[in-house]
Amino acid sequence: DQQVKQNSPSLSVQEGRISxxxxxxxxxxxxxxxxxxxxxxxxxxxxxxxxxxxxxxxDGRFTVFxxxxxxxxxxxxxxxxxxxxxxxxxxxxxxxxxxxxxxxxGGTRVLVKP
Amino acid sequence: xxxxMQNPRHLVRRRGQEARLRCSPMKGHSHVYWYRQLPExxxxxxxxxxxxNIIDESGMPKERFSAEFPKEGPSxxxxxxxxRGDSAAYFCASSPPWDSYEQYFGPGxxxxxx
Numbered sequence: 001d002q003q004v005k006q007n008s009p010s011l012s013v014q015e016g017r018i019s020x021x022x023x024x025x026x027x028x029x030x031x032x033x034x035x036x037x038x039x040x041x042x043x044x045x046x047x048x049x050x051x052x053x054x055x056x057x058x059d060g061r062f063t064v065f066x067x068x069x070x071x072x073x074x075x076x077x078x079x080x081x082x083x084x085x086x087x088x089x090x091x092x093x094x095x096x097x098x099x100x101x102x103x104x105x106g107g108t109r110v111l112v113k114p
Numbered sequence: 115x116x117x118x119m120q121n122p123r124h125l126v127r128r129r130g131q132e133a134r135l136r137c138s139p140m141k142g143h144s145h146v147y148w149y150r151q152l153p154e155x156x157x158x159x160x161x162x163x164x165x166x167n168i169i170d171e172s173g174m175p176k177e178r179f180s181a182e183f184p185k186e187g188p189s190x191x192x193x194x195x196x197x198r199g200d201s202a203a204y205f206c207a208s209s210p211p212w213d214s215y216e217q218y219f220g221p222g223x224x225x226x227x228x
Contacts, residue, residue: 032215034215041221041222043120043219043221043222044157044205044219046216046218089156089157093215100209100214101147101159101172102147104156105156106155
């Protein structure tokens with residue numbers, strides 16, 4: 001039972017253009033969402049997060065949008081840079097639950113072409 | 115300020131042997147999480163520990179797997195009698211003692227069972 005899904009396994013984008021990564025979830029108890037970036041042979045690195053009381057959060061080139069009614073969130077990266085080439089994971093958790101364990105999607109591999 | 119440390123980075127075990135994976139959290143962090151990533155999949159939660167306590171082990175297989183986080187020293191994930199299906203990357207994450215949803219990941223241990 002996959003509670004967090006990233007339906008696009010890969011994405012290719014030209015340098016300077018926008019990358020849009022999508023994530024859907026099914027568990028309505030999730031109320032905090034995070035995006036992580038992962039390079040090969042490294043651990044995931046936190047990028048940006050959003051609480052369910054917001055619909056948008058922005059940090060530099062990264063913006064996350066949350067549509068609670070659709071149980072959908074997206075990560076926008078603009079402009080995309082070659083160093084952004086990595087696997088991006090969407091994750092969700094329920095605040096107040098013991099431990100704030102993260103439920104991850106399957107990841108989207110992004111390739112930014114120069 | 116050192117990040118989360120894991121060792122070994124790579125571990126090869128024959129079927130039936132034991133695997134011990136170590137994780138030292140970031141300085142000041144008292145919460146430790148273990149996740150497993152099978153090839154081409156997202157990370158899956160295994161266990162959440164605080165010092166000397168297992169808080170949530172809902173993601174741990176019932177047999178052969180155990181985890182601890184002693185008062186002194188690193189957290190240990192122990193897999194007894196390893197099988198080929200245990201081959202995966204095992205990531206440890208830590209978070210501070212206050213309520214925080216952001217987890218900081220180590221570089222992972224890649225376990226290969228031959």
